[in-house]
Amino acid sequence: MTKFETVIGLEIHAQLSTKTKLFCSCDNDSFNKEANTNVCPICMGFPGMLPVTNKEALEKGLIASLALECTINKDSKFDRKNYFYPDLPNGFQISQFDQPLGVHGNLKIILNGEKKNIRITRLHLENDAGKLSHEASGTLLDFNRSGTPLAEIVSEPDIRTAEEARIYAETMHKLLRYSGASDADMEKGMMRFDASVSIRPMGETKLYPRAEIKNLNSFRSLESAINYEVKRQIELWESGKAHATEVTVGWDEEKQMTKILREKESAADYRYFPEPDLPPLFASDELIAKCKAMIPELPTEKFERLINDYKVSESDAKFYIEDLGLSNFFEECAKKSKNPALSNSFVLSILMSKLNEVEQKLSDTKITATDLADLILLIDSGTISNNVAKSTILDEMISTGDKPENIIKKLGLTQISDTSEIEDFCKKAMEANPKAVADIKAGQGKAMGALVGGVIKISGGKANPKMVNDILNKLLLQ
């Protein structure tokens, strides 16, 4: 039986986070607005209207291109892409054809702990269409989204599995959000995927006709649709009926299957020509430098730095890069406490599980990274025990936002490190549990736990655990 290799390329449409639409001054945020209220004659495509390019959209496009290591075409332009569809009032889309904003970029993804580079073919700007909703009574049109600025990001066919495609899309999602180019809110449809999928016998380098799955709007549907499509293509191949031409397919989320919509259009079908109503775009060196300076540390760099600088595990680093607020909180705490290991365990295990229990977000609490660092310093100096810190004090910090020093004073929780006082506790614990003492003396080391537990209880959790162990050992030898 033939073994197959899957070849996948992705086109991603991401809404750029600008104040206004691409060619008019309508609000770029149509969320929760009544249908057809966020429109003007320009984005409705009325005859005689002149578009004006939104400079902020050019900047956000440049930021995304630079974050993706693209070469910038300082001279680029807009082109008309002609096609008829009811959600496109102009009868054409304003896009970029042969001079896109950015070309030849890279996006590194982490795949099974290894870095893999996916080449980016191009990034170009274009405007979005309106929205159709099909009701029982007919089809409704809402043009609020019409004219929204999009970056279309096209990858080379470097992706080999559905899982890899999902990881690429998730990495892109984070990069766009980190860089500020797009809010990429999936729930609001700000990021959508088209996946080109083909198969070939393992070892061949030729590309066979692909199927393009249109308009996938979640990471899960992206992965499921590719998996389904690969299975379908292998079946066709094996029964001698593989597609001879490229096709466009749609994904039916309910039935979990793709269906063929039409033969895929080629560039010639769109009769591109330079947009006559807009001057060419020019990105000066100053503008490029300004945009470059606006790019912060990106997720893959952050992932590697967290592992290198703080020795956190790969899975912890992955968790942190999903949540910038949390990772900044951790870093601040680790730097101030100079104890990254304990900071990591306090933030990710202890604090997060407490917050999850009460379904609270870190940003909703009054606890600060500086206060948590202080708490860790108090453990390190032996002022309080780890146990008291992670229970009573941390709980109080979360609920009141009070500083750990104040809580310790208020509740009298200072750790007891006085030898004679601890010796007293130990003697009491031994008297209370003669069986444990006898067991230990008979060589059963396990019984030690019961004695230590006894001391901690008698001391109200305040006895320094290391000293308790040392002193118990000494007393048991007598």
Ligand SMILES: [Zn+2]
């Ligand atoms: Zn408008």
